[in-house]
Amino acid sequence: MTQAHTIVTRFAPSPTGYLHLGHARAALIASRRAAEAGGRFLLRIENIDATRCRPEFEAAIMADMAWLGIVGDGPVRRQSDHLADYAAVLDKLRARDLLYPCFCTRSEIARSGIAPHGPDGPVYPGTCSLLSRDHALSRIAAGEPHCWRLRMAHAAEIAGPLDYEEEGRGLIGCDPEAFGDVVLARKDCRGSYHLCVTHDDWVQGVTLVTRGEELRAATHIHRLLQTMMKWSAPRYAHHALLTDASGAKLSKRDGALSLRQLRAEGMPVEDVLRRLDL
Numbered sequence: 001m002t003q004a005h006t007i008v009t010r011f012a013p014s015p016t017g018y019l020h021l022g023h024a025r026a027a028l029i030a031s032r033r034a035a036e037a038g039g040r041f042l043l044r045i046e047n048i049d050a051t052r053c054r055p056e057f058e059a060a061i062m063a064d065m066a067w068l069g070i071v072g073d074g075p076v077r078r079q080s081d082h083l084a085d086y087a088a089v090l091d092k093l094r095a096r097d098l099l100y101p102c103f104c105t106r107s108e109i110a111r112s113g114i115a116p117h118g119p120d121g122p123v124y125p126g127t128c129s130l131l132s133r134d135h136a137l138s139r140i141a142a143g144e145p146h147c148w149r150l151r152m153a154h155a156a157e158i159a160g161p162l163d164y165e166e167e168g169r170g171l172i173g174c175d176p177e178a179f180g181d182v183v184l185a186r187k188d189c190r191g192s193y194h195l196c197v198t199h200d201d202w203v204q205g206v207t208l209v210t211r212g213e214e215l216r217a218a219t220h221i222h223r224l225l226q227t228m229m230k231w232s233a234p235r236y237a238h239h240a241l242l243t244d245a246s247g248a249k250l251s252k253r254d255g256a257l258s259l260r261q262l263r264a265e266g267m268p269v270e271d272v273l274r275r276l277d278l
Helices: 021-036 055-068 079-095 106-112 133-141 152-159 193-203 218-228 259-264 269-276
Strands: 008-011 040-045 099-102 147-150 163-166 170-173 183-186 208-212 235-239
Touching (some): 008 021, 021 208, 021 235, 040 055, 099 133, 183 193
Parallel strands (some): 208 235
Antiparallel strands (some): 147 183
16 A cells, blocks of 8 residues: 555546547646656556447557557556455445345335436435345345445435535535435446546545546545545545536547547647646
């Protein structure tokens, strides 16, 4: 484990598409923060979602990083190589009765009309938390699709008051219960983003998480998981997002101009850095 005084940052893209300028900014911020402090910068490939992640996108990430002149310290960590680690965390949470299987589909939750809106969309109303253990296990044994949800109220009660340290702002209070019983694993995805990212930050000794402002709310859930699992908590530095002409954040899903395309068009990397104001 990394010593507490050493700054360790990371860039952790998912290979579900080509990187764009927003990703480049995030990677450069993380790598430069580590370099300025004489610390370490890590590259992690968050490819836990086997249905969306593809090898060609990972190869493009590596090419983009090389083009930008960003080199990680040490080997690249790929989440797909650590499924057993995430399963072990889930087992520990189940043993403490902090997880329950949920058989509701997204459309069923949306149609229920009783799901309040939280920071991350509709809050699950807890329907399947009322199922008996034997009934739930029989449905799992029958092969019924399901996910595993955190018993949020129980976890929050155990954890007690939570906060996180944000650079330049000090301690900020957390309210993970606003998210409801979040999903920590699905049948086709062995661990959720929340579970895997907090686990990997701890395992890799990350001390400073630099990431976009859109992920600030997720920090409330991450601090809860860190506390429940007795994982050390990093400091956080959430930075402003790059936006398009309409003010919307750049997105792979919306076809934001990729670094791969800019490189193919012959744009010098120096011009990219100027566009990023870095």
